[in-house]
Amino acid sequence: MHVASPTKLLIVDDLPENLQALNAVIRGDGRQVFAAGSGEEALALLLQHDFAMAFLDVQMPGMDGFELAELMRGTEKTRQIPIVFVTAAGKELNYSFKGYEAGAVDVLYKPLDARAVKGKVQVFVALYEQREATRRQVEALELARQQQEATLAELNAAQVQLQRALTMRDEFMSMVSHEMRTPLNTLYLETQLRKMQLERGNMAAFGAEQLQRMVARDDRQIQSIIRLIDDMLDVSRIRSGKLSLRPGWVELSGLLRRLVHDLTPQAITAGCTLTLEAATPVSGWWDEFRIEQIVVNLLTNALRYGGQQPVEVALVVEQEWARIEVRDHGPGIAPEQQEKIFEPYERGVGNEVPSGLGLGLYISRELAEVHEGSLTLRSAPGAGSTFILALPRRDAPPL
CATH class of the missing domain: 1.10.287 (Helix Hairpins)
Structure with missing residues (x-):
């Protein structure tokens, strides 16, 4: 539920006793009166607060009331504030005409008629509060409309996802x-x-x-x-979040030599060569079965979609990481397809008829991430594809 803030009124006069007297007349429940002793002080208050109306003394040293009103009318924030000029000068100076010309809603002469002042304040405060209530209603309606649009967009997205x-x-x-x-x-x-x-x-x-x-x-x-x-x-x-690892001490270069040896007959059948560059032994705390699963999937894909071109496997050893790179010289993968192929049920495209369920790369990337590593792709149409499995080098955890 909205709690209404007090309605703010501004009085500007260079004499403290006049400010005190006018304050006593216009204050009331649900109102907050701000007093300024000069036009400069009034401008500072006008920039900080939203006022329902302003009482400006006409004759002040420095910036007088008419000059202050002109500045207020030239600023978007203060343009709509009702202005009442207050003056002790005689009516023969015709301040009323000049005041209305400056955009005032009224010009009052001292001594002020307290009842008349209270009546004017009551009217403009009521108008201001009605305007604020309408503004809040419009904002609430706009917010509700935006929320409705957001909900509709979410429903549409959910429907698309469901479909x-x-x-x-x-x-x-x-x-x-x-x-x-x-x-x-x-x-x-x-x-x-x-x-x-x-x-x-x-x-x-x-x-x-x-x-x-x-x-x-x-x-x-x-x-x-x-x-x-x-x-x-x-x-x-x-x-279901139940994919777990069974880590142990694994030496990658030996593992890769064994896998390349086992898959060489498949490479010969596919009409291509399979080479390995893994001169530097590197060991780490990984799940050997799952690493094999990733590498076999990458090699099988490279042999299947590599266009009977050579497939190269390399082991790159860094201080904190070990990288296994599987490169083919096939047709490559278009940029818009490079992330899509890691989604479940996405199968390869090209001259080869896709086989399997399209889960290999999806599972392989998940397995890499469970190892706190990554599986990424570097490819371009006509330039082949390189899949890079990065694994963190860590010792066995303490018992």
Whole structure:
């Protein structure tokens, strides 16, 4: 609820006894009277306060009442204040005409008629208070309108987000169905083929070499399903704040050599070379499984979208940080896409048909940040892409 502030009145006179007398006449409940002994003092008060009306003595040393009124009329803040001139001069000096010409609402001659003064003050105070009440109502309405617009904008944004979430859900379910169906269909067909061979008594189809190929195919399909399930579980853990690390002492250069060696056959299949520059050993307190997960994802993406160009891995050692940089020489990524690819369910674009659920980079960045590190991208169309995993170098925490 708004608590009304006192209505302020200004009286200006160079004689203290006149200020005291006028103060006694116009003061009242809910009013605050300010007194100034000169035009200069009055100007200082006018700049600090909002007045309902002003009583100005015409004849003052220095700046007289007419000069003060002219200054008030020339300033936006004080232009609308009702001015009443007060003078002890005789009416033959025609101050009334000059006062009205200066924009006064009235000119009073001393000795003042207390009842007339009180009546004028009552009228102008009432007008001022009505005007202030109207102004506050208009401000309240404007504030309510702005709040309503803000609420509407929030609702619209929420509706857009909800629609996007529903679209993403539908797309996600479609992707899950597609990605799960591929290895499951392969497993199903393999199972049916073996069942048919068994029913026909064709045991020759299950020789050592054939069994080895069957097991390898089964393992690939099962690993594909496990990766999909793991990605979905990781997203669930991230969103529920339950993604935790199991840190241990990790040596990065050895880890990278092993991963590059393991992925070299995949690089050959993709028609490109995979090289490593990690001459300086560096150890730190990290989750080895999660670091592997990030690097494998970066390397797999580089081989898939690198346009059969060389892929380079480098380990950069600094005093407080270790950086793993994975660079491809593919088509690069447009600036407007560079942050978007780290969002969930965003899949790569290019000549390769996107595969997976589009969660790899999203999960990788979250894992980097859980390590209090970062995963960033440096790329430009036609200039390839470099993903940079920065990890803080820290010793094991004290027991």
